[in-house]
Amino acid sequence: MIKLGVLISGTGSNLIAIQEAIERGELDASIELVISSRPNAKGLTRAHEHGLKTMALSKELYDLGAQAADEIIASQMMEAGVDFIVMAGYMRKVTQPILQGFPNRVINIHPALLPSFQGAHAIEEAWLKGVKVAGVSIHFANEVYDQGPIIAQRAFDVPEGVTLEELESLIHEVEHKLYPEVLQKLAEDRVRIMPDNTVRILD
Numbered sequence: 001m002i003k004l005g006v007l008i009s010g011t012g013s014n015l016i017a018i019q020e021a022i023e024r025g026e027l028d029a030s031i032e033l034v035i036s037s038r039p040n041a042k043g044l045t046r047a048h049e050h051g052l053k054t055m056a057l058s059k060e061l062y063d064l065g066a067q068a069a070d071e072i073i074a075s076q077m078m079e080a081g082v083d084f085i086v087m088a089g090y091m092r093k094v095t096q097p098i099l100q101g102f103p104n105r106v107i108n109i110h111p112a113l114l115p116s117f118q119g120a121h122a123i124e125e126a127w128l129k130g131v132k133v134a135g136v137s138i139h140f141a142n143e144v145y146d147q148g149p150i151i152a153q154r155a156f157d158v159p160e161g162v163t164l165e166e167l168e169s170l171i172h173e174v175e176h177k178l179y180p181e182v183l184q185k186l187a188e189d190r191v192r193i194m195p196d197n198t199v200r201i202l203d
């Protein structure tokens with residue numbers, strides 16, 4: 001059983017997918033704390049509906065610098081006894097206080113097949129390119145945005161003539177399955193970062 005701290009900024013659909021997998025008994029974990037970078041994030045309301053403990057950080061705090069916010073996040077997560085920090089639509093970079101406080105224990109989900117389409121507009125950029133295969137990546141976060149060791153990816157064929165909204169919902173569907181599956185592998189202690197920075201999943 002692992003203890004998770006989840007970082008969100010928006011709708012929190014991945015947060016809820018993870019919590020529902022826990023409630024169904026498919027993920028041997030607990031969400032100890034949800035921290036939002038936006039006080040009005042929809043995900044906070046959804047977290048409350050599931051009885052989760054939450055906290056929101058103000059824009060003014062982030063304006064003081066990422067370091068100030070990240071020191072608070074790291075200390076709150078430590079106090080909550082969290083094993084892994086799970087970024088779920090968290091639209092800020094994580095910096096040293098979090099990365100050093102939780103070495104190789106910060107996970108991110110990205111709505112594209114990394115290393116393609118890094119950055120905050122991945123789905124739209126992939127759609128504008130007319131990609132024929134799309135997908136989702138889950139990786140360890142490090143100092144370099146969207147470039148940490150890849151833990152898992154799942155690809156699918158893009159239907160002809162798909163709209164941006166349709167592509168978004170196909171990607172979210174994959175995210176909501178893949179994130180709990182990957183976290184379960186972490187719960188089973190089957191995920192190893194190799195010396196060359198690739199990840200191996202043990203049988």
Ligand code: GRF
Pocket residue numbers: 008009010011012013014015043088089090109110111172175
């Ligand atoms: C997801 O597509 C995730 O890959 C990206 O931001 C989105 C968050 O969605 N990083 P939600 O807040 O979990 O609904």
